[in-house]
Amino acid sequence: MKWYAVPEISPSAEPFVKKVKAGGKNICIVNYEDKLYAVGATCPHAGAELSGGWCKDGKIICPFHRYGYDLQTGRGNPGQNDFIDSYPVELRNGDVYVGIESFWDKVFGK
Numbered sequence: 001m002k003w004y005a006v007p008e009i010s011p012s013a014e015p016f017v018k019k020v021k022a023g024g025k026n027i028c029i030v031n032y033e034d035k036l037y038a039v040g041a042t043c044p045h046a047g048a049e050l051s052g053g054w055c056k057d058g059k060i061i062c063p064f065h066r067y068g069y070d071l072q073t074g075r076g077n078p079g080q081n082d083f084i085d086s087y088p089v090e091l092r093n094g095d096v097y098v099g100i101e102s103f104w105d106k107v108f109g110k
């Protein structure tokens with residue numbers, strides 16, 4: 001796994017959902033109840049930008065048709081049968097980093 005700095009995000013006490021690019025991927029960084037999450041930026045249902053959504057009960061809610069995805073696991077609500085990617089996030093000396101596995105990491109289990 002490789003860690004990528006996300007300089008456009010600064011830790012904040014305010015909740016936010018922001019789209020960034022890291023490791024060649026479009027990712028939403030979410031600050032929800034004083035914890036940072038990183039999930040895929042595109043809704044698998046019909047392609048909406050999840051950065052236009054909001055959070056409720058530990059899920060990010062898509063602004064188009066209100067499908068919900070768990071911020072921790074990316075799993076869709078029961079009955080949706082879909083998911084979004086989720087990524088580990090770390091704060092290092094006040095900077096936000098997102099961990100992204102490459103294809104080869106997955107193949108070789110790194």
Ligand code: FES
Pocket residue numbers: 043044045046047048062063064065066067
């Ligand atoms: S596009 Fe996200 S719920 Fe339909």
